[in-house]
Amino acid sequence: MTKAETIFQKELNLIHDKTIRDFVITCFDKLCPDYFWTCPCSTTGKYHPQIALGVGGLIRHTKLAVWWGIELLKALGTSPELQGIVPQDQLPDEVIATLLLHDMIKNGKGLNAQGYPLDRGVTGTHGVTLARAINDLPGVYIDGEGSFYRVFSGIAGHMGIWTTDQIHRPDNIPNSVCRAFANLIHLADYCASRKVDEIYSDLEQEKTNGIIKESTISKKTVTKSPPCPGVREYHQGQATTTDYKSQ
Numbered sequence: 551m552t553k554a555e556t557i558f559q560k561e562l563n564l565i566h567d568k569t570i571r572d573f574v575i576t577c578f579d580k581l582c583p584d585y586f587w588t589c590p591c592s593t594t595g596k597y598h599p600q601i602a603l604g605v606g607g608l609i610r611h612t613k614l615a616v617w618w619g620i621e622l623l624k625a626l627g628t629s630p631e632l633q634g635i636v637p638q639d640q641l642p643d644e645v646i647a648t649l650l651l652h653d654m655i656k657n658g659k660g661l662n663a664q665g666y667p668l669d670r671g672v673t674g675t676h677g678v679t680l681a682r683a684i685n686d687l688p689g690v691y692i693d694g695e696g697s698f699y700r701v702f703s704g705i706a707g708h709m710g711i712w713t714t715d716q717i718h719r720p721d722n723i724p725n726s727v728c729r730a731f732a733n734l735i736h737l738a739d740y741c742a743s744r745k746v747d748e749i750y751s752d753l754e755q756e757k758t759n760g761i762i763k764e765s766t767i768s769k770k771t772v773t774k775s776p777p778c779p780g781v782r783e784y785h786q787g788q789a790t791t792t793d794y795k796s797q
Contacts (some may be wrong), residue, residue, distance in 0.1 A: 553587060554578035557609060561616050561650055565643045573692050573701075574647045580690070581683055582654050585661060591653070591743070600747050611742055612653060619645045619738035631730035636695060644697060648704035648735050655680050674714035681706035681718075696727065703728045704735035 554575055555562060565571040590607035592598040602611040623642055626632065635641045656676050658669030669675075681702045684690065692698040706718040710733075713719045720732035 552579055554582065557587070558613075558650060561613065561646060564616075564620075565646050567640060567643045569694075570640075570643045570647050570692055570697070573690065574650050576690055577651055577684055577687070578654065580687055581680070583657075583660065585657060586654055589657060589661060591656070597745065598743050599745050602743070608653060608656060612650060615649045615652065615739050615742040616646055618741045619649045619735065622734055622738055622741075626734055629730060631726045632734070634727045635700070635731070640694060640697065644700055644704075644731070645734065645738075648701045648708075649738055651680070651684070651701075652677065652705050652708045652735065652739060655683070671714060674709060674712050677708045677713060678706045678715050678718050696725075699725075700728050700731045703732045707732045708735050708739045710736040710740065 551559075552575060562571055562574065565574070586608055588605055590598075590604055591602035591611035592607070598607070598611060601614070602608070620642065623645060627641060632641060635644070653676070656672070657667045658672040658676060658679070659667075661667060684705070685702060692701060703718070703720075703723055707713050707720045707723070710720060716722060720729055720736050723729040723732055
């Protein structure tokens with residue numbers, strides 16, 4: 551098995567269409583730089599959670615992005631635009647394939663001795679560069695109505711508004727189905743890149759301190775609400791009926 555098949559075995563097994571699965575493996579085989587398998591997802595550590603830092607961080611980010619893509623499909627997969635993908639069971643395969651590939655050349659030509667990308671501005675260009683490189687691979691294609699174009703659009707625009715070439719930003723894609731698909735890919739990548747460690751730590755601290763629990767253990771407070779027309783009011787334990795509609 552190739553390195554991609556070994557490391558992403560779990561994710562690739564989620565792709566039911568063999569053509570799409572083989573497409574992903576071929577792209578890794580022909581285009582994946584060596585640094586992808588070892589480098590962190592963030593060279594500065596500013597924009598990604600701890601799990602995506604250190605050796606192998608980019609791989610872990612990729613896996614997390616796939617997880618988010620599957621989760622978001624549960625909430626957004628029935629949108630009218632995404633329902634336009636035929637056959638429907640191909641949608642998850644395309645999402646997983648796109649997210650497995652999206653950051654393959656995140657650092658462009660590689661990193662310098664200080665650990666920063668050799669290419670300037672690569673953050674906003676690497677998606678489009680990869681999409682074009684895949685498009686130029688001879689004989690590498692996905693059959694099916696619009697499938698290749700959706701994967702291409704998803705990779706090219708996965709940085710959303712931070713995509714340098716504005717024509718490839720999801721909201722600027724003219725086809726409504728591809729636009730919805732690319733936006734879902736961007737959202738999955740965005741969610742996977744959120745630096746959640748600080749808020750998790752804060753919430754865990756609150757749990758340890760019992761702040762929430764203590765605030766919920768208080769004396770029952772009874773507040774008098776304004777009367778509602780046509781219902782009974784209770785005064786000092788005695789019921790009286792007031793027809794507010796007649797007033």
